[in-house]
Amino acid sequence: MLKELYPILIVVGVTIGAVLAYLWQQSRSASNINLALIRLNEQLQFDTPAFLQAAWPLLSQAGLRGIKWKLDWYGAPLEGQSGHAGGTSIDKEIQVAELKLTIRFQQNRHGERRYFDEALIETFLLLLRTDMSIKASVTDVTFSQMSKLTLFLQHDMKNVAQFIQLMADQVAMVPAGKELQMLDYLRTAAPLIRHRADRIVRTLTVGQLHNEPLRTMQLSEELTQLCSLYRLDSTINGAAQVTVPENTLDSALDNILKNYSDISLRNSGIKPFVSITINDNELNVEIDITATNMPPVAHVERLFEPFWSSDPAGLGIGLYQAKQMLEICKGTIAAKQSEAGQLKFKIRIEK
Amino acid sequence: MTAQSHILIVEDDPALRTMLRSVLELQDFIVSESESRSAALEKLRSDSSVAIVILDLGLPPHAHEITEGIATLRAIQADILPVKVVVLTGQDQEAAALEAIREGAFDFIAKPAAAEAILHAVRRALLFLQKERELGEEGITRIAINAQIGDGLKGVRTDAEERLVRQILKETGFNVNQSAKRLGVKRENIYYFLKKFGIERDA
Numbered sequence: 221m222l223k224e225l226y227p228i229l230i231v232v233g234v235t236i237g238a239v240l241a242y243l244w245q246q247s248r249s250a251s252n253i254n255l256a257l258i259r260l261n262e263q264l265q266f267d268t269p270a271f272l273q274a275a276w277p278l279l280s281q282a283g284l285r286g287i288k289w290k291l292d293w294y295g296a297p298l299e300g301q302s303g304h305a306g307g308t309s310i311d312k313e314i315q316v317a318e319l320k321l322t323i324r325f326q327q328n329r330h331g332e333r334r335y336f337d338e339a340l341i342e343t344f345l346l347l348l349r350t351d352m353s354i355k356a357s358v359t360d361v362t363f364s365q366m367s368k369l370t371l372f373l374q375h376d377m378k379n380v381a382q383f384i385q386l387m388a389d390q391v392a393m394v395p396a397g398k399e400l401q402m403l404d405y406l407r408t409a410a411p412l413i414r415h416r417a418d419r420i421v422r423t424l425t426v427g428q429l430h431n432e433p434l435r436t437m438q439l440s441e442e443l444t445q446l447c448s449l450y451r452l453d454s455t456i457n458g459a460a461q462v463t464v465p466e467n468t469l470d471s472a473l474d475n476i477l478k479n480y481s482d483i484s485l486r487n488s489g490i491k492p493f494v495s496i497t498i499n500d501n502e503l504n505v506e507i508d509i510t511a512t513n514m515p516p517v518a519h520v521e522r523l524f525e526p527f528w529s530s531d532p533a534g535l536g537i538g539l540y541q542a543k544q545m546l547e548i549c550k551g552t553i554a555a556k557q558s559e560a561g562q563l564k565f566k567i568r569i570e571k
Numbered sequence: 572m573t574a575q576s577h578i579l580i581v582e583d584d585p586a587l588r589t590m591l592r593s594v595l596e597l598q599d600f601i602v603s604e605s606e607s608r609s610a611a612l613e614k615l616r617s618d619s620s621v622a623i624v625i626l627d628l629g630l631p632p633h634a635h636e637i638t639e640g641i642a643t644l645r646a647i648q649a650d651i652l653p654v655k656v657v658v659l660t661g662q663d664q665e666a667a668a669l670e671a672i673r674e675g676a677f678d679f680i681a682k683p684a685a686a687e688a689i690l691h692a693v694r695r696a697l698l699f700l701q702k703e704r705e706l707g708e709e710g711i712t713r714i715a716i717n718a719q720i721g722d723g724l725k726g727v728r729t730d731a732e733e734r735l736v737r738q739i740l741k742e743t744g745f746n747v748n749q750s751a752k753r754l755g756v757k758r759e760n761i762y763y764f765l766k767k768f769g770i771e772r773d774a
Contacts, residue, residue: 371635374661375634375635375661375662378682379661382590382659382661382682382683382684383586385684385685385686386587386590386591386594386686389594389687390590390593390594393686393687394597395597395598401596402593402597405590406593409590415586416584485583485607485631486632487632531632
């Protein structure tokens with residue numbers, strides 16, 4: 221009896237094997253095409269119009285009959301068509317912010333092949349949606365950062381312009397006998413406006429400082445001057461002399477200490493006390509800056525991220541810039557917050 | 572009143588503050604400085620000799636917006652401080668000017684402005700202040716209200732009433748008897764107004 225079933229069992233087994241081999245081959249082919257689509261998208265740097273224009277050979281290879289698309293790209297209509305009409309139409313639409321894509325796929329395969337086609341279409345749509353989201357968010361972030369930067373620079377530039385205007389007027393109309401008094405005002409105001417102008421230049425040239433001339437500075441003197449400028453109560457222990465490119469370490473220290481001053485101005489009642497320790501080691505100089513009477517920072521790990529600020533009124537490039545400047549003079553900076561919420565900056569400069 | 576008049580500069584930029592101080596002091600004005608709203612209000616509340624405030628609208632903590640400057644103006648108006656405010660700002664000019672004038676600024680100057688323009692505005696403000704004080708000696712009190720025409724006369728009347736009562740109470744040092752006398756009403760009416768407008772002694 222069993223012997224009589226052998227031929228049937230062999231036929232069934234061979235059939236199952238053939239089906240499995242066929243499905244394996246189909247799956248492998250679909251998987252390869254999916255991967256090829258992903259790589260193509262990467263090669264085109266996630267550019268939606270370029271991806272739409274270049275994807276047809278792969279989609280065709282997968283068995284789709286045709287594709288037709290219309291893209292509203294920031295108000296400019298783009299469209300394309302490849303392959304043939306006919307068969308079953310599958311219409312899809314993707315909208316991300318002001319970008320809108322309508323796309324029609326033509327396919328005429330049935331059975332298991334239809335499912336492979338649908339999976340491929342979904343992968344393709346997912347890649348397109350991702351590309352459009354990337355573009356929209358990059359655009360949003362860029363505009364938001366630009367407008368923030370413009371706002372900051374506009375405020376500072378108008379103050380500088382106002383200063384120059386008043387200075388010119390004063391020189392022209394100084395009352396007789398009061399020339400020396402005016403000179404005294406200028407002596408006080410000139411370093412302050414120079415400091416302001418330096419800050420504007422640093423903001424404009426973020427990441428562009430190279431080949432600055434070397435400057436030797438006494439760290440304790442530099443820090444004392446900065447604390448005095450920002451009216452910070454402070455204690456400075458230790459001393460060291462460092463020779464670094466101009467506008468690097470001094471600007472980084474300025475950015476850090478200005479933050480404390482800004483927080484104090486923004487929150488009446490907060491009066492930070494800054495403790496600075498300078499260690500002159502054999503191979504490097506370490507500067508520890510700790511402030512007490514300060515509110516804790518919510519995300520210490522993001523402090524050096526450009527355009528991120530814990531304060532809505534902040535531009536968010538001060539510490540990012542400080543890090544870059546320290547890297548120019550072969551230095552490092554790290555921030556750490558104690559359990560009590562006390563923030564500590566550690567700067568290390570190689571000798 | 573021009574010479575030796577006391578001017579408060581409210582500006583967060585120390586360099587510009589120093590330069591403004593020099594412009595004014597060389598013209599024989601007495602000058603004080605504040606860098607924030609709280610410092611300015613503290614100065615104004617403690618020193619009644621200040622006649623003119625030169626106010627930058629972009630003050631910390633929002634130095635790039637007009638909110639702090641406008642809040643300073645509002646506080647000056649709410650306290651009925653006897654000063655004229657000249658706004659000197661680089662912020663979004665049209666919106667800032669409108670808002671500043673609405674909140675009681677005497678004049679609005681956009682940065683960068685010539686020293687002469689600032690001095691002219693200060694002198695004009697002093698002249699107006701002087702005239703208002705002279706009128707005050709004659710028993711005439713000048714009040715400023717923002718009238719929404721669409722709301723009709725009732726809203727305007729109520730605003731004017733409140734403003735006048737607050738100002739007279741301020742001028743009499745919250746003396747109910749004197750205020751009633753100056754307003755030509757009974758003491759009971761003053762208590763009624765206090766309740767109606769939620770006026771408190773330290774307001």
